Amino acid sequence: MSSKTGPRERLLTAGQQLFYTQGAAVGVDALLKEANVARRSLYEHFGDKDGLITEVLRRAADEDLAWYETALAGPADPRARLLQLFDRLDELTATPDFRGCRYFATDLAFADPGHPAHAETESFRRRLRALLVRELGALPHPEATAEQLHLLIEGTLVMGTTQDSPHPARAARALAATILGEIA
């Protein structure tokens, strides 16, 4: 009977937060302090820092994809569902602790293309793309349109990160509306 969360869980939670807010370069000491965990526990559970990073990305990917699922839920019309997604993105980028796309930031943080983190970020994007294609299943050119929507999403996250525009998701939504209307 384990009512309280163990060190493994606390490390994943701390990693998910600190890697997002501070970047993957966050020191091990900061992670241990945030998680209230002994140094040894990290290396017993994850092998090394990269192991923790990989596992955090895996968990975050599941959560974020679930977020996309709920952001799309509701309307029966696929166009309305996809436009609603940009409304949710508008709320997301307006959040004070929004710091952009975790996966792209991870890719940039590791110059070595062989780093295991890249496999996780690629997996996330492939799943996100599949999700968009599924939504567009009933409409013409689902693959090409999914690519465009994906580009709009990434662009929104970037613009939201740099704060160049107060509401980039609204600009993206308008763009999405035109192509979703055209392919109807």
Added chain:
Amino acid sequence: MSSKTGPRERLLTAGQQLFYTQGAAVGVDALLKEANVARRSLYEHFGDKDGLITEVLRRAADEDLAWYETALAGPADPRARLLQLFDRLDELTATPDFRGCRYFATDLAFADPGHPAHAETESFRRRLRALLVRELGALPHPEATAEQLHLLIEGTLVMGTTQDSPHPARAARALAATILGEIA
């Protein structure tokens, strides 16, 4: 009579290349070796590593904005000029050594919002935005459309970095064509 380039120039060139390909976390030793410059010269000319980073960004911003200018040059019709920009972006992202947007990568590399590099990246984006607004001067809603084009550009650079799509600029170009057509 200085026919050969001095250490300052070599450092800027090496920094411009290494910071782009390896990220801002590149070590000072690697920079010195690449530039064939003594350690002392770096600190005499730029104070510290951040000084070099800032100066590299300043120079790169001028070059990149000039690239945008030439990418837009040619056609008299502003719509054609902007669509041509995405053709140039298509070539750019297809370059084997393309590694994405230098400025956004720099922003992500420094979690501290007070780091001097952020001022340079913000300056670049502001100038880029102004360039887009200028191009759209004769058309309706130049500010709003510039925001959308900016978002498409950033999205293209991200998608080109992660290689999710072979030609993200073409997807972006199609999106740009719809809004440029609509506001006509």
Added chain:
DNA sequence: TCAGATGTAGACCGATCGATCTACTTTCTC
């Protein structure tokens, strides 16, 4: 109950980082 597994606390190691300093050489200027 008690033994093994699991966790904590923290010293410690080698490597690497940015930065300073000394000593010597080259280059430019007057």
Added chain:
DNA sequence: GAGAAAGTAGATCGATCGGTCTACATCTGA
């Protein structure tokens, strides 16, 4: 051509990094 200025080469410093290790505490299950 002599002296100042600028550059090279490299030792060195303190801090920090990821990772290992020892010693002790706690929890758990046969």
